[in-house]
Amino acid sequence: DKIKDNDNNNPKICGRYNDTITILGSRGSGKTSFLMSILYHCEKEKNKDIEIIELIDPTLIEEKGHIFLTLISLITDKVEKKISKNECDPCCKEYRKRKSWDDKLKKLAAGLPSIDIDNGSLYSNWHDPEHVMRKGLDAVKAAKELEDNFNKIVEEALNILGKKAFLIAFDDIDVNFNNGWKVLETIRKYLTSPRIITLLSGDLKLFSKAIRKYQWNNF
Numbered sequence: 001d002k003i004k005d006n007d008n009n010n011p012k013i014c015g016r017y018n019d020t021i022t023i024l025g026s027r028g029s030g031k032t033s034f035l036m037s038i039l040y041h042c043e044k045e046k047n048k049d050i051e052i053i054e055l056i057d058p059t060l061i062e063e064k065g066h067i068f069l070t071l072i073s074l075i076t077d078k079v080e081k082k083i084s085k086n087e088c089d090p091c092c093k094e095y096r097k098r099k100s101w102d103d104k105l106k107k108l109a110a111g112l113p114s115i116d117i118d119n120g121s122l123y124s125n126w127h128d129p130e131h132v133m134r135k136g137l138d139a140v141k142a143a144k145e146l147e148d149n150f151n152k153i154v155e156e157a158l159n160i161l162g163k164k165a166f167l168i169a170f171d172d173i174d175v176n177f178n179n180g181w182k183v184l185e186t187i188r189k190y191l192t193s194p195r196i197i198t199l200l201s202g203d204l205k206l207f208s209k210a211i212r213k214y215q216w217n218n219f
Contacts, residue, residue: 019194020187023201031201035169038199042167050197051078051163057171058179067179068115068186071168072153076105079157097160104156107142107149114143151193158195169199180210 025031035055042052053074058067083098142149158164168191173180180202191198 020198049164053168111142111146165195
């Protein structure tokens with residue numbers, strides 16, 4: 001219903017969505033098996049409205065990696081495979097959408113440096129007025145519009161794939177505190193489109209500890 005009601009609406013106008021289905025349980029309680037069963041069922045049923053993103057385990061991502069970049073990479077990979085199948089046919093809609101996709105991806109990429117933990121590279125040359133005029137302010141604007149550009153990427157990707165929503169599952173985000181925190185922040189900041197269904201598994205006690213750790217770091 002959420003997808004249907006917001007089909008032709010701008011997420012920014014409708015409000016930010018952070019709808020996440022949480023699967024909570026202690027270690028060994030079967031959370032991963034439950035997630036895999038959901039993804040398997042959706043894949044088996046060949047749901048025409050849902051595009052499934054493979055199960056994402058933050059513990060398998062390199063420490064310097066970022067979950068947001070991983071997610072963008074997975075979405076881009078699906079789109080590229082879809083476009084490449086029909087790119088030789090000028091009459092195909094995927095062929096005509098290539099430029100639109102590339103333009104939106106370029107705008108999104110311009111804001112990605114802002115997600116680094118160390119943003120020094122973004123402002124390192126701000127003592128140079130010419131750099132500020134030509135590149136600095138553009139970088140800040142791109143960072144500010146990162147969420148909106150990601151939502152546009154999601155919309156474009158789903159249009160190309162012929163789907164209405166992405167189903168994304170994050171598993172064991174409570175095991176590694178650093179990567180787990182990045183997942184929670186990514187959901188809060190960027191996964192705000194009504195066209196994204198998020199599944200999240202973990203232990204509530206460990207969630208609390210991870211959040212408390214970062215709260216104490218703020219002191």
